[in-house]
Amino acid sequence: MVSSRFPRFTPRISTIYIAVACAALAACSKPVEKTEDIRPVRVMVLAGSDVDVNAEFAGEVRARVESRLGFRVGGKIVSRKVDVGTLVKRGQVLMALDPQDLKLSQAQAMAALRSAETSRDLAKADAQRYRELRGKNFVSQAVLDEKESTLRAAQASVDAQQALYSGQSNQAAYATLTADVDGVVTQVDAEVGQVVSPGTPVVQVAKAGEKEIVIGLPEDKVDALRQITDVHVRLWADPGRSVAGKIREISPVADPATRTYTAKVTVPDTLDARLGMTAVVQFASRTATPQIKVPLTALFHEKSATSVWVVENGAVKLVPVTVAGAAGNDLVLSAGVKPGQSVVTAGVNLLKPGQKVTILGNDVPVAPSKAVAGAAK
Structure with a gap:
C-alpha cells in the first residue's frame, strides 16, 4: 500500500515541468549574432x-671557350701551381712533370748529333783531298764519286740527328704545362704524384671574355624556337634585370641522356654573370x-x-x-x-x-x- 504522504505525479504534470524548465533556459541564453562570411x-x-612568351628554359652560365689542357708527354706530376678559381695569364705555368727521363733522352740525342757531325767532317775532308787528286789526275772519277756519296750520306745523318735532337728538346719542354690563354681555372683533374699519359686532361681553363648560357631544348620545340630572334636572359640571382641574348649554336644531335638539344645563347658583357650561375632564357614573339x-x-x-x-x-x-x-x-x-x-x-x-x-x-x-x-x- 502506497503512503499518501507523497504526492503522485501524473504524466501531464511532468510534461508541464519540462516545458517550464526549457523556457527558463532559453530566457537565460544570449541570442547568437549573425556574422557575414568574408573570404x-x-x-x-x-x-x-x-609579347607572347613561347617558352622559358633554365641554363648555366659558361665561358664561350673552355680548354681542357693536358701534357703532350707522359710522366709523374711533381708540382701543381694553380687551384680552382685561380686567374691565369697566357704562358703561366700550371703543372710540371718530372723532367729527368726527358733530359736524359735529350742528352742522348745531342751525343748522337755530335757523332754524326764528326763523321760528316771526316767525310768532307776526305772528299776535298780526292777532289785535289782528281784535279791532278791521280785518281779516277769513280773514286771521287764514291767519296762525294759518302759525304752526302754523312750530311744526311747529321740532318736526321739534328731533327731527333730538336724533337727531344721539345719533349723536355713539354714537361711544363702552361696556359695558352688568359682566363680562370675551372677544374683540376690531377694531383702531385699522379702518373699521367700523354693527352690526359689535367686542368680546365675558361677563357676570359665572352660568356654564354647553355640550355636544353625539347625535341618538339627545336624547329619553332630556332626561328625566334627575340631572346632575353635573366639571372636567378637578379630576376628583375633582363638583357637581350642571341642564339649562337643549336646542337644537331640530341643528348643521349636527356634527349634534349643543347643550345648556346650568347649574352653581352653588361650582364654581370659569373661562371656556374643559373640563368633563365626566354623565347618570345610579337602578336598582332x-x-x-x-x-x-x-x-x-x-x-x-x-x-x-x-x-x-x-x-x-x-x-x-x-x-x-x-x-x-x-x-x-x-x-x-x-x-x-x-x-x-x-x-x-x-x-x-x-x-x-x-x-x-x-x-x-x-x-x-x-x-x-x-x-x-
Whole structure:
C-alpha cells in the first residue's frame, strides 16, 4: 500500500515541468549574432601585352671557350701551381712533370748529333783531298764519286740527328704545362704524384671574355624556337634585370641522356654573370593584338562553361570567358574580361556570386611577357 504522504505525479504534470524548465533556459541564453562570411582571396590585375612568351628554359652560365689542357708527354706530376678559381695569364705555368727521363733522352740525342757531325767532317775532308787528286789526275772519277756519296750520306745523318735532337728538346719542354690563354681555372683533374699519359686532361681553363648560357631544348620545340630572334636572359640571382641574348649554336644531335638539344645563347658583357650561375632564357614573339593571360588556377568550371571571378566593390561576380590557347604556364583569354579588372587566382571553388572578399596583399602580377617588353624598350 502506497503512503499518501507523497504526492503522485501524473504524466501531464511532468510534461508541464519540462516545458517550464526549457523556457527558463532559453530566457537565460544570449541570442547568437549573425556574422557575414568574408573570404580572403588572392587577385591579379589583368594587363594586355603583345609579347607572347613561347617558352622559358633554365641554363648555366659558361665561358664561350673552355680548354681542357693536358701534357703532350707522359710522366709523374711533381708540382701543381694553380687551384680552382685561380686567374691565369697566357704562358703561366700550371703543372710540371718530372723532367729527368726527358733530359736524359735529350742528352742522348745531342751525343748522337755530335757523332754524326764528326763523321760528316771526316767525310768532307776526305772528299776535298780526292777532289785535289782528281784535279791532278791521280785518281779516277769513280773514286771521287764514291767519296762525294759518302759525304752526302754523312750530311744526311747529321740532318736526321739534328731533327731527333730538336724533337727531344721539345719533349723536355713539354714537361711544363702552361696556359695558352688568359682566363680562370675551372677544374683540376690531377694531383702531385699522379702518373699521367700523354693527352690526359689535367686542368680546365675558361677563357676570359665572352660568356654564354647553355640550355636544353625539347625535341618538339627545336624547329619553332630556332626561328625566334627575340631572346632575353635573366639571372636567378637578379630576376628583375633582363638583357637581350642571341642564339649562337643549336646542337644537331640530341643528348643521349636527356634527349634534349643543347643550345648556346650568347649574352653581352653588361650582364654581370659569373661562371656556374643559373640563368633563365626566354623565347618570345610579337602578336598582332594585345593578349590577356591568367594562370590556370583562376578558371572556374561549371558544367560546360568556363568563367573567372571578378572582384568589384569588395565582392565577386562570375564572368564567363573564352580561352584562346596556352602561353607557357598561362592561358590566353580572348573574350569576357578587359585590362584593369581584378581576377581571383586562388580559392575559386569556395566562392559564390556576390560574396564579400578581402584581398591578401597587393598581388599585382608581373608577367614574363611584360618583363620582356620592358627590357626590349
